[in-house]
Amino acid sequence: MDSVEKNFERTLVTSALPYANGHIHLGHIAGAYLPADIYVRYLRLRGVKALYVGGSDEHGVPITLTALKEGVTPKEVIDRYHTANTAAFQRLGISYDIYGRTSWPLHVDTTQRFFKALDAGGYIHTEEMELWYSPQLERFLPDRYVKGTCPKCGYTDANGDECERCGAQYAAHELLSPRANIPGDASSPVLRKSRHWFLDLPKFEAPLKAWLDGHPEWRPNVKGIAYGWVNDLRSRCITRDTDWGVPIPVDDPDAENKRIYVWFDAPIGYVTNTRQWAQDKLRDANGWEIWWKDSGTRMIHFIGKDNVPFHAVIFPAMLMGQGDYILADNVVGNEYLNIFNRQTGKSEKGSKSRGNMISVRWAVDNLPVDAIRYYLCAIAPESKDSDFDWDEFMNRYNGELCDVVGNFVHRCLTMTVKNFAGRVPEAGELEAADKEMLDAIPRQMAAIAESLEGFKFRQAVERFIDLGRKANVYFDAAKPWVTRKTDMARTGATLYVCCQVVKALCFAMTPFMPGGAAALAATLNLALPNNGPDGGEDAWAAAVAPLPAGSALNAPQALFPKLDRERIAELAEAHRQGEAF
RNA sequence: GGCGGCGUAGCUCAGUUGGUUAGAGCAGUGGAAUCAUAAUCCACGUGUCCGGGGUUCGAAUCCCUGCGCCGCUACCA
Numbered sequence: 001m002d003s004v005e006k007n008f009e010r011t012l013v014t015s016a017l018p019y020a021n022g023h024i025h026l027g028h029i030a031g032a033y034l035p036a037d038i039y040v041r042y043l044r045l046r047g048v049k050a051l052y053v054g055g056s057d058e059h060g061v062p063i064t065l066t067a068l069k070e071g072v073t074p075k076e077v078i079d080r081y082h083t084a085n086t087a088a089f090q091r092l093g094i095s096y097d098i099y100g101r102t103s104w105p106l107h108v109d110t111t112q113r114f115f116k117a118l119d120a121g122g123y124i125h126t127e128e129m130e131l132w133y134s135p136q137l138e139r140f141l142p143d144r145y146v147k148g149t150c151p152k153c154g155y156t157d158a159n160g161d162e163c164e165r166c167g168a169q170y171a172a173h174e175l176l177s178p179r180a181n182i183p184g185d186a187s188s189p190v191l192r193k194s195r196h197w198f199l200d201l202p203k204f205e206a207p208l209k210a211w212l213d214g215h216p217e218w219r220p221n222v223k224g225i226a227y228g229w230v231n232d233l234r235s236r237c238i239t240r241d242t243d244w245g246v247p248i249p250v251d252d253p254d255a256e257n258k259r260i261y262v263w264f265d266a267p268i269g270y271v272t273n274t275r276q277w278a279q280d281k282l283r284d285a286n287g288w289e290i291w292w293k294d295s296g297t298r299m300i301h302f303i304g305k306d307n308v309p310f311h312a313v314i315f316p317a318m319l320m321g322q323g324d325y326i327l328a329d330n331v332v333g334n335e336y337l338n339i340f341n342r343q344t345g346k347s348e349k350g351s352k353s354r355g356n357m358i359s360v361r362w363a364v365d366n367l368p369v370d371a372i373r374y375y376l377c378a379i380a381p382e383s384k385d386s387d388f389d390w391d392e393f394m395n396r397y398n399g400e401l402c403d404v405v406g407n408f409v410h411r412c413l414t415m416t417v418k419n420f421a422g423r424v425p426e427a428g429e430l431e432a433a434d435k436e437m438l439d440a441i442p443r444q445m446a447a448i449a450e451s452l453e454g455f456k457f458r459q460a461v462e463r464f465i466d467l468g469r470k471a472n473v474y475f476d477a478a479k480p481w482v483t484r485k486t487d488m489a490r491t492g493a494t495l496y497v498c499c500q501v502v503k504a505l506c507f508a509m510t511p512f513m514p515g516g517a518a519a520l521a522a523t524l525n526l527a528l529p530n531n532g533p534d535g536g537e538d539a540w541a542a543a544v545a546p547l548p549a550g551s552a553l554n555a556p557q558a559l560f561p562k563l564d565r566e567r568i569a570e571l572a573e574a575h576r577q578g579e580a581f
Numbered sequence: 582g583g584c585g586g587c588g589u590a591g592c593u594c595a596g597u598u599g600g601u602u603a604g605a606g607c608a609g610u611g612g613a614a615u616c617a618u619a620a621u622c623c624a625c626g627u628g629u630c631c632g633g634g635g636u637u638c639g640a641a642u643c644c645c646u647g648c649g650c651c652g653c654u655a656c657c658a
Binding site for chain 2: 021060143169172219220228229234237240263305336349385392396398399404406410411415419462465469472476477558561
């Protein structure tokens with residue numbers, strides 16, 4: 001909590017912009033979205049000024065190829081997925097302050113400003129390249145859309161510039177028997193010359209190293225990948241032969257049929273969307289600048305590991321080239337969530353061709369949101385890949401969230417409401433065990449906060465469950481159902497203490513399970529704060545203040561209904577049949 | 582090939598800057614309890630800390646090396 005409050009006045013949180021060429025799935029959520037959302041919800045509870053920015057990434061060649069295949073316009077493709085993904089995030093409770101689009105007109109301006117500043121700084125030059133061109137489609141093809149025979153080992157399914165089998169890398173013209181890797185394109189691609197714009201990454205080597213050296217606290221996987229790049233920087237092509245993207249802001253006929261590379265403009269989308277937010281919400285065209293240019297802003301990127309080079313090397317270099325932008329304080333890169341296949345006993349990478357993806361829209365149609373959030377947080381792939389497994393999903397949700405925490409809350413509130421007329425009892429005389437339990441509350445809350453602030457979400461949710469475990473032990477030892485028969489004052493003391501735990505649990509669960517938290521807050525007649533980017537009261541700190549004796553309680557309901565084994569088996573089977581997308 | 586991450590109990594994983602008999606949850610066995618969402622609590626662990634070598638009074642932790650899994654390798658977004 002120190003680093004959040006001591007050094008920074010506000011926190012800007014971003015989640016990677018999902019590509020608007022498909023539905024988001026649980027793998028995306030576990031890595032880049034749920035941890036970010038939990039973090040932001042925590043900051044808001046603490047009253048920290050926090051802005052959470054996301055949006056759709058809507059440019060690039062793959063979208064145009066999807067449009068081509070379906071016989072629709074690229075605009076129709078991005079509208080479809082932007083709408084679907086916006087709804088999916090909303091239903092899962094991913095609480096963006098703004099979920100924007102790189103197709104917004106404002107984004108052309110932001111992107112071109114970035115490009116021009118880099119150009120003016122001498123960080124951009126042009127080079128002539130030889131690229132694959134499809135005579136049939138009359139367009140250039142990125143390497144991923146060209147296959148052929150490896151010149152080194154003869155593998156017939158080699159990529160355009162690299163062989164998956166023998167690992168060889170080669171120039172485009174060395175590939176044998178090139179063919180387009182696009183359904184419906186039977187032509188043989190040919191090489192054509194094309195002039196492109198390059199970002200001079202080597203010029204940023206020293207500042208990038210200094211910046212990375214200043215952040216030893218980052219996750220090892222992120223630092224490893226970032227240093228790997230920074231120790232061998234090369235210029236990077238930032239334009240493409242396509243008409244779907246931001247026009248290159250140069251006065252040059254060669255730029256006419258080209259656009260800025262989608263990977264250059266995607267992270268700039270964070271800036272655009274902040275600008276749009278300031279315009280819409282603050283009605284202040286300059287209101288975004290404090291979030292990007294003031295040293296009091298702490299910027300945190302949440303991404304999957306595939307995104308590390310862009311967020312820990314390229315985008316920071318682009319920001320450095322602007323002159324007046326801040327850099328990220330942390331890049332929280334996650335590994336991947338795989339799918340565990342019970343039939344084979346093996347972990348599988350999620351892929352469309354395998355049909356083993358679980359889309360968010362399918363998940364929220366069939367499962368409680370809190371259950372999804374709980375499980376995905378509990379297995380977040382923070383240091384290595386993890387597996388989604390149906391049996392584990394049910395066992396952990398039922399056995400931990402429902403049985404340990406949910407049931408504790410329920411047994412405590414039920415007894416209290418029945419025996420004390422729906423009010424928190426008087427504390428009366430507290431014994432050693434009571435005081436110990438009360439003392440454990442702030443201790444455990446601090447431990448959860450420490451985990452969250454260190455981006456250790458699995459640990460945080462585990463510590464949350466631990467508070468429930470401690471409470472059950474206390475409850476069992478105090479035996480209020482026994483003392484009730486002989487000593488109502490003692491029973492009242494026990495339940496008073498338990499009610500304090502329940503209140504803390506309510507606040508502690510808010511970032512992870514906002515649905516359950518809202519239901520519990522209603523039962524306790526507590527108001528959870530609704531802080532926004534302007535910050536507010538530190539409700540997390542207030543969570544450990546006691547719920548006064550006499551406070552009215554409503555009849556409790558099960559916060560987290562248990563999942564039915566047969567229903568889960570049905571869903572697992574549907575998933576196995578490829579119906580979960 | 583180069584680079585990075587990971588390898589700890591049947592399973593999933595924790596193990597700060599090297600320090601007493603290496604921990605938790607789940608599963609399993611036995612017991613207690615009956616307030617509660619048939620939910621809880623207590624007891625029970627002979628683990629080659631992936632193998633090998635080294636540094637050290639002392640290594641799961643640091644160094645070297647081998648093996649295994651995963652990923653990246655710059656035109657996949």
